[in-house]
Amino acid sequence: MRSNGFIGIFFFCLGIMFAQEKKWTLEECVLYAVDNNLTIEQYELDLENSRIDKSDAVGDMLPNFNINARLTGNSGLVLDQSRNQQVTGTITTASGGFGSSVNLFDGLRNIHRLNRAKLNALANQYRLDNLKDDIMLAVANNYLQVVSNKESLKVFRSQYAVTRQDLERTKELIAAGVVPSGDLLEIEATLANQEQQIVNGENQVLISRINLAQLLQITDYENFDIAEEEFNIPPSNILENSPKSIFDKAQTFRNDIKFSLSNVELALKDLQIAKGAVYPTLGAFFNYGTQYSSEFRDPATGERLPFSDQLYLTDGISYGLQLNIPVFNGFSTRNGIQRAKISVERSRLQLKQDKLDLETNINQAYVDVTSFAKAYEAAEKTLEARRLAYEYSKDRFDVGLMNSFDFSQAQSRVDNAEAELIRTKYDYIFRLKVLEFYFGLPITLD
Template sequence: MKRTLLSLLFLSGITSLSISAQTQLSGADDGIGYTLEECIDYALDHNIALRQAELAIENSLVGLNQSKANVLPSANGQFGLNSNFGRNIDPFSNDIVTQSISTNSMGVGANMLLYNGYRLKNTIARSTLDLEASRMDLAAQRNNISLQIAVAYLNVISSKEMINVAEKNIEVTRLQLERTQKMVEAGSLAETNLFNLNAQLANDELSLVNSQNQFETSILTLKQAMNLTDNRRFDVGKINVPEPDLQLYPESPQQVYEAAINYLPEIKAAEIREEMALKNIQIAKAVGLPSVSANVSWGTAFSTAAKNLVPNGFDTQTVSATTVFDGQTVPFTIDFQQPAFTQENIPYFSQLGNNQSMNAGISMQIPIFNGFNKKYQMQSAKIQQMQSELTTENTLLGIRQNIDQAYINMQNAAKAYSANLVQVDALQKAFVAAESSYNAGASNFVDYNLAKTNLDRAQANLIQAKYDYIFRIKILDFYQNKPLEL
């Protein structure tokens, strides 16, 4: 049964379960046993793949916030200190000087993209879709893990029932052994019957041991599926699973499919990625469109070479000249008075205030040739769109095929369960008759043992058929977002 259910699990690949998250297990500590909800909650909280998927969602959220932030203006400041030695150019007078000059410059600039073919807008939309697709992927993983736990949990319950059947078989054999002992002592039966019943009891006890081993294996499988690694006492709660209804399943395969495509996160994720592919095409188109930016900047500077000229009286300057008088060259001098100045350093903050400059402007960049970048980006985006459409189509096809297969499996399981019910009922009556005949001495041990063996085998088959049928019903329920209830 275990292999059958797990095979169906990987075939279906879908489920849903809406339950509140819990991080503590409380069942077996008080002797009650863990409920299915507790096991699923624990598995969801401790599954490493789920935690990785949650981190992927956080990373997608970071990418979305980054794409939104790219719309905001960018602002940068600069601050520089420089020292020049030897032959230099005075940055204020542009004179060539031979002296050491120290300069200090600072400024702030801001730039804002006004238009780039809606590339930023479409990038934000794509990041939003990527985040939503990641959330759908996480939901699908949670559903698959929930169903995996449900399979393991059903196997544990089935193993428990097999133990109960084995214990009842031992009890029946022991009662028969006591009767036979009395009949042998009374001389009604041969002593060989005691030997045969002791052998039968040994076989029943071996069946019990095998059932207990299977139970321990199913417990380990469930714990491993939950990632429960401690050595606490572990058991499942006592659940009285009702006999499944053999009435016709209320929904047809088409109705199940129509419910599934409106619910399953796998389908939603595929459809979202189709929308992402369309956004990629729009982003690629923007590569060939102009981009417009606005910018503004402010700056100032200080230099040790900057000096102020301070008036310092007047200087007399004598200029020699000549003139011609009566054919004679006559030399003479002329005294000129001109203002005198002295140089003094300009204070640091005064220079910063005096040397301020501002700039504002708008620039446009028009793509002319970029190595066919737009062409190849468009081709790649269109191929991605076709791939996403095929992925969605394949997902829908796979879901439809899985539902059809699950429906057939459910019908076959119902038939098998019904046949096993009839068989157990008939073999039960046959065993009662064989037991009465054996106790009356009218039949031998071989007939009694054959009837009991057939009944034991049929009861085991009935348990497997019962849980197989229950699980296959739950598969169809999960496609329709029905809650898991045992």
Template sequence: MKKPIILFVASIFLLFNKVYAQDKFTLEQCVSYALEHNLNIKQAKYTQAISEVNYSQSKLNLAPTVNANISQYNNFGRSVNQVTYAYSNNTTNNLNYGAGANWEIFGGLQRLNQLKQTKFTLMADQTYVEKIKQDVSLNVVNQFLLTMFGEEQVNNLTNQLKVSQEQLAIAKKKADVGTITEADYLQFKAQVANDETNLTSAQNQLEIASLELKQLLNLEPQQTFGIIRPSDAAMVEASKSAYEAVYVYNEALKINPSIKVAEYQSLASERAVSVAKGAFYPSLNLSANVGSYYSWNYYLPVDPANPNGPDYRPTFKDQYNTFLGKSINLSLNIPIFNGLQSRNSVKKAKISYENTKASEVLAKNQLNKTIAQSVADLKAAEKKYASAQISFESLKKAYEFSQKRFDVGLINSLDLNIAKTNYSKAESEALQAKYDMVFKSKVIDYYLGKPLTL
């Protein structure tokens, strides 16, 4: 009875996976899925989790430490009897136990500064997670657009191959009746082979783009995967925006995770200098201890008035009360000379701080440069797209005109194939220009903190 139930559940599970695997994703769904499953994001979160533990520990380091101890001593031969404090040659068995607490009242404010340092480190790691998320989102947009380009390119080349095959069939009939020469027929045949090669190359590029997108989403390469294309008109229209590099940079400076990470790292390094300087100050510690022990060799007379009478071993409680000891200690440690370790630690901390400050400046300079380049690239992409569209429309009409001239015998097959090749190339370039412009506009949206949608 169990076997049919197991098979039924397994079939439902496989059916669910199959349906899920065949789902098509919008760009927004791809980004959302990647943010949840991408391995780079998970690794960044693991680093953040470690920083959270370090921050929690640095807060607990401000509290006193309390420890208990227990040990058993078996002494053989001449040794000090812990009960009588006299030397004897007897075997003694003693159980020592106790507890102690220690609290650093003042230590050059090192622990407070370590707490602030770990806090800034945690903030840096939290911001780094956001940076990885944004980077992954932008990469998903890029691969999504490449997949869209690949699908459109494959579709266009498939249609071109179909037209070439139809022309080849017509050319075969014309060659058989002598309307066109054998050379003209071979030109059409060569064009079909060239179109097949271009289509195979485009299909391979589409497969690579799809695999890259699956990898970003942490999907299996074998999983069936499709995308939902947005409207081309809306996508192109949303990409045409006027941006000034100064405005984009000033906005990005407020929110860009890379800059925030560099700033938090600088603050953490600054606190590291304070931690190192704390070693120059005296440290004041308060400690308290309590302890007792139990001895198997400790005997007392049953009758205190008759010391020579029978002896007995006091109970654990009695020995605890008898040997109980307590202490409170206040200690002051004043550093005088430790091989210049403290001074050199401060020097290294200051160098690290200056290095992080330089890294912060470099990050801002790099951001400024990258944004200026991105804005210039977008403007160039918009112009290139407009030119590519004009070129495509013109060469498309030129090819259609050449086809009509070929049909009436005014040009040969070579001229027709040249016109077709030029038209095909212009179509591909217009397609590339469109997606290049869309992606470059998304890069600007990335720096402005806008949602990466199409």
């Protein structure tokens, strides 16, 4: 028993260690966010509720069937139904039966309600899928932000290590009399500034990790971290397509556009349902009933009849058709039709607005990709030039031809160029993926 308990504790601790050491990849983050997001779960409940509405619409088209029963005791002056006269005493009565009715015609409103329920279920599915699309983009953006901050932190630490070497070299140059001792202060100031950059970089990494964890509904911020992945700019020919062609294709599959289109169809169904109220309604019914009384007697012999005989003698049925013709109802039907027409126009305007927003977003994404591609190329050239300038400054500083202030400025320009290159790189990658996403390509960074 003890050994089994020890083994259980061992595997439990091993599981905790594994959970703490887990590094999340982008694909894992996207899948986890889609499976655990609270808003998605709420939308899934709305989708399930719309399917229940569909079942309600089907049920409204079927006949209903009800059974009823009643048992009553009366004391004092009561009506004896068998003799149809008032008597003093106690009488027990019972009645029961069943009935059914069905709506034969109601201006086709039940059929329209069924079709509306189907459209509503489809609309909720589009809304759910659109939310998943937005969450996947948000996860990708936050994930790349963590990667970008981590790479920037690596650069800061690497720069700090280089500055430490420059500090030692400066001390040697001062000892050799090549540079004045005051230059050491400038190097130490640069080193302190880089230490502050490292602290700020660590804070940025922590904040971006927390933001990503919150998006994934993960509360264990301390142990949450992403995998050590390095992303290069993926090859893409998306810019070979014009913004107009991307927009035309996006309209065919984007879930937000499908959702907006389904809202127009729902409004049209609501209008048909409202118009159905001006038509007559026709229904059919069938009822069966019987009763029992403790004082029910045979009219010929005066003897009380048994329970089963009474049920047979007192039963009866009723059946027929019922027609209702609407004539005047205080303008409610007419006003309902007018409101439905307004809803149709509102949904059509919203569809136009959604298409305009989509076209605007695509054009903006297209411009962003173009501009960030140029910015990344410029940042690469700038960094290369800054590094060459730094190497030249370093050679001059080593022989005492440059003071420590100018040398620190050269190194600072290299630091800024490397940070700018990292920022533009991941901004370019994300905007490239956004534009590809509008074109129907999946979010991958391979």
